[in-house]
Each structure stands twice: as structure tokens, then as C-alpha cells.
Amino acid sequence: MNSQYFAQYLLNTGMLSGDEVKGMLMKSMSCKPQLPLLAMYQGLVTARQLMELGVETAAFAAAAQEKGLLTKSQVQNLSQAVTGESLRFAQALLDAGRMDYARLAELFADYREAPVRPVKEAVARLADGSLDKELEYYNAYVEIFMRSLIRFMDTPAVINVFESLLDSDEQTRIVSQRLSGDLSMVTGLFAADDTFVEMARRYSREDIQEVDELAVDSITEFLNVMNGLYAIDLAKRQMDVDLELPRAAKNQKPVGSHQLELRIDTGFGSFVLVLATDEFVLHDLT
Amino acid sequence: MTRKLKILISDDSKLLRKKLREELEKLDCEVIEAENGKEAVLRDLQDKPDGVILDIVMPEVGGIEALQVIKEVNPDIPVIMLSSAGTPQKLMETLKLGALDFIQKPYTSAQIKRAVDTIRKKVPQHE
Numbered sequence: 269m270n271s272q273y274f275a276q277y278l279l280n281t282g283m284l285s286g287d288e289v290k291g292m293l294m295k296s297m298s299c300k301p302q303l304p305l306l307a308m309y310q311g312l313v314t315a316r317q318l319m320e321l322g323v324e325t326a327a328f329a330a331a332a333q334e335k336g337l338l339t340k341s342q343v344q345n346l347s348q349a350v351t352g353e354s355l356r357f358a359q360a361l362l363d364a365g366r367m368d369y370a371r372l373a374e375l376f377a378d379y380r381e382a383p384v385r386p387v388k389e390a391v392a393r394l395a396d397g398s399l400d401k402e403l404e405y406y407n408a409y410v411e412i413f414m415r416s417l418i419r420f421m422d423t424p425a426v427i428n429v430f431e432s433l434l435d436s437d438e439q440t441r442i443v444s445q446r447l448s449g450d451l452s453m454v455t456g457l458f459a460a461d462d463t464f465v466e467m468a469r470r471y472s473r474e475d476i477q478e479v480d481e482l483a484v485d486s487i488t489e490f491l492n493v494m495n496g497l498y499a500i501d502l503a504k505r506q507m508d509v510d511l512e513l514p515r516a517a518k519n520q521k522p523v524g525s526h527q528l529e530l531r532i533d534t535g536f537g538s539f540v541l542v543l544a545t546d547e548f549v550l551h552d553l554t
Numbered sequence: 555m556t557r558k559l560k561i562l563i564s565d566d567s568k569l570l571r572k573k574l575r576e577e578l579e580k581l582d583c584e585v586i587e588a589e590n591g592k593e594a595v596l597r598d599l600q601d602k603p604d605g606v607i608l609d610i611v612m613p614e615v616g617g618i619e620a621l622q623v624i625k626e627v628n629p630d631i632p633v634i635m636l637s638s639a640g641t642p643q644k645l646m647e648t649l650k651l652g653a654l655d656f657i658q659k660p661y662t663s664a665q666i667k668r669a670v671d672t673i674r675k676k677v678p679q680h681e
Contacts, residue, residue: 420660472569472573474569474572481568482568482569482572485567485568485569486569488567489567489569489570489659492567492611492638492659493638493659493660495638496637496638496639496640496658496659497638499638499639499640499641500640500641500658502641503641503642503643508641508643509641510611510639511610511611511638511639512611513566513611513612513613
């Protein structure tokens with residue numbers, strides 16, 4: 269199972285609402301998956317066995333060994349297991365009482381058997397049949413982007429397939445960069461000022477308090493790095509692209525050809541990833 | 555006592571220059587900054603750095619053109635490219651023009667240390 273798209277799967281399938289997912293993403297940022305969940309996830313115990321054991325998390329290891337469900341070395345291995353975003357999210361659901369082990373076990377099983385990757389499904393749903401060959405390129409980009417959010421901004425994230433943010437009445441910023449060559453594509457990040465600042469702070473690890481030159485520069489650099497990673501991915505498919513100079517604007521809405529707008533919900537706020545096949549025309553947000 | 559290694563960093567990103575300066579100063583280097591390729595060429599002529607770390611996508615004059623000019627003026631100067639556009643094509647193009655190495659953004663501290671070591675080896679009094 270992919271280590272970070274469980275939340276996206278639950279959102280796509282309507283198991284959780286957009287607001288619930290957003291709340292849980294926030295909670296999951298401080299969650300540590302506990303031994304019972306890890307043991308169930310790895311197939312060492314079933315949900316029924318966990319329910320029957322009926323002990324608090326702290327007493328689980330001793331009780332499970334006493335009942336012969338786990339060996340000492342299995343407990344040690346679980347304690348040292350590297351966990352991903354999906355498990356943190358599942359633990360947040362358990363801690364909030366939103367789901368129990370039995371329900372989670374069912375959902376993990378369904379998720380493992382899902383025919384389409386959740387991010388790809390979300391992109392296809394937002395495109396709603398309006399995109400042709402560019403959909404393949406957008407998909408590849410979005411998967412790289414979503415993976416990178418954890419790495420560079422230390423946040424789990426989902427694509428909110430139900431809402432948009434581009435018509436915000438708040439103060440907003442947009443940064444964008446064009447890729448040209450064997451593929452023409454423009455990528456942009458659009459956010460309200462407070463989210464923009466938080467993104468800048470997380471990416472730069474600097475104490476940024478307002479939308480200043482360093483904040484804009486940080487988000488521009490983040491987008492540039494994303495596009496670089498995508499350019500390398502394209503190079504593996506024998507496609508050569510150049511990255512052009514990034515642009516930044518205030519209170520402007522982007523409009524481009526074959527445009528796709530993805531609202532990204534994170535643990536700290538929401539922003540929009542905008543993709544198009546040619547340079548955005550910027551319109552005043554009034 | 556050997557003098558500090560003088561490194562010119564050229565990148566249009568203020569954040570990148572700030573972070574890179576911090577890395578290089580930790581490695582006991584003296585740092586000169588340029589915001590674009592044109593300024594990089596001028597600073598190279600004026601300040602005579604021991605080595606250059608160059609971004610590719612920059613306003614006015616890009617990193618590849620700057621690399622060409624810098625190497626024409628001073629063929630022996632070690633130049634390391636540091637860019638997000640680290641495709642095999644860009645790598646080959648810059649190596650052919652005389653760059654010593656290519657670091658893909660985001661860089662690690664270890665990569666910057668290696669770059670400094672590479673520059674140091676090319677500068678006689680720092681060998």
C-alpha cells in the first residue's frame with residue numbers, strides 16, 4: 269500500500285468529508301502509530317483479536333505476548349517500524365473515535381485492492397473528461413508534487429475534489445513557472461497570504477512572518493525544485509524541457525489553456541496547484 | 555596559513571543564496587554573491603574568486619551563457635552548476651562547456667562539502 273494516499277482514498281470514496289479529512293490531517297501531524305494498529309496493519313493480529321484483547325494501548329504488548337499473538341521479537345520490530353502518512357492518519361481516526369479497528373481493517377483491504385491510484389483518480393475527477401493527452405502529464409506531475417509536500421513542507425496532504433479556492437476574496441499570491449521544449453506546461457501555486465507565508469516558512473525553515481521578498485522567493489524556489497524533479501522524470505521518457513524564469517503576482521487569478529485547478533488541503537491550510545499547457549494570463553481578482 | 559577559499563555563488567533566489575552562504579561559511583569559505591549571470595561574469599572579473607557555483611535559470615544572462623563567458627576568460631576556474639534543471643541533457647551540455655560537476659537542487663550539505671573539496675583541489679595553494 270502506498271504510504272501516504274490513504275486519506276486521499278477515503279476522501280475520493282466519500283468515506284470522509286473534505287472537512288473531516290482536513291481536521292484529521294491536522295491531527296495526524298502529531299500522531300504516532302501505536303503497536304496495536306501497526307500489528308493489525310502488518311497482518312500479525314486481526315481486528316477481532318484486538319477487540320477481544322480489549323486492553324489499553326500501553327498494555328497491548330504484554331497482553332498480546334501473554335496470549336501468544338505476538339512474539340517478543342515481533343513487538344521489538346513493530347516498535348522500530350518506519351511508518352508512513354497513511355498509518356499516522358489511521359491512528360488519528362482511531363484516537364478521535366471516528367473509526368474502530370474493524371472498520372479500518374476493512375478500509376485498508378479495500379484500499380489495497382483499489383484499481384486506480386487515489387491521486388490519479390482525484391486528478392481524473394477534477395479534469396472531468398475535459399483533458400486529453402495532457403492528463404497523463406498532469407498526473408505524473410501531481411504525483412511527484414504530492415509526494416514532495418511531505419519531504420519539503422512536512423505535511424500530509426490531499427487533493428480536495430469537492431471545492432475550489434481560486435475565487436478567494438482574501439489577499440492572494442500566485443507564483444508560476446513555464447516548462448518549454450518537448451512539452452509545454454505551466455505550473456502555478458495560488459494561496460491566500462496567510463497560507464502562502466506558512467508554506468514559505470516550512471519550505472525555507474526561516475522565520476518568515478509576512479509576504480515579503482523572502483516569502484515569495486521561497487515559494488518560487490519550491491516550485492522551481494518541483495518542476496526540476498518533473499523535468500528529470502520527463503528525461504527518463506526521453507523528453508527534454510527547459511525551465512523558464514518564474515513569475516509572481518498579487519491578487520491575480522490565472523487563466524490558461526487546458527487548465528486544471530487542484531485544491532490541496534494540508535495540515536496547515538489549503539492552496540491551489542494550477543496546471544495549464546501555456547502561459548497563464550493573469551486577471552485581477554475583484 | 556592559507557587564505558580562505560573565495561567562492562562566487564550566482565543564483566536569482568535570495569533564499570538559495572542565503573542558505574548556500576551559510577553552508578559555505580561553515581566550511582570556512584569567503585562568499586561573493588551574484589543575482590544573475592551578468593552579475594556573475596562581472597564579479598568573476600572583479601573579485602577573482604577561486605571557484606564558482608552557478609544556477610542555470612537566471613534573469614538577464616542565464617547560467618549556461620555565464621559559464622561560457624567565465625570559462626573563456628578564465629579556462630582554469632572550477633565551476634560547479636547548481637540547478638533544479640538537472641536533466642542528463644543539461645548535465646552533458648554544462649560538462650562539455652567546462653563545468654566540473656552538477657548538483658541537483660535541493661542540495662545536501664554533503665554535496666556542497668564535496669563541491670568545495672573539488673574546488674579546493676583545483677586551487678594550487680589550497681591543495
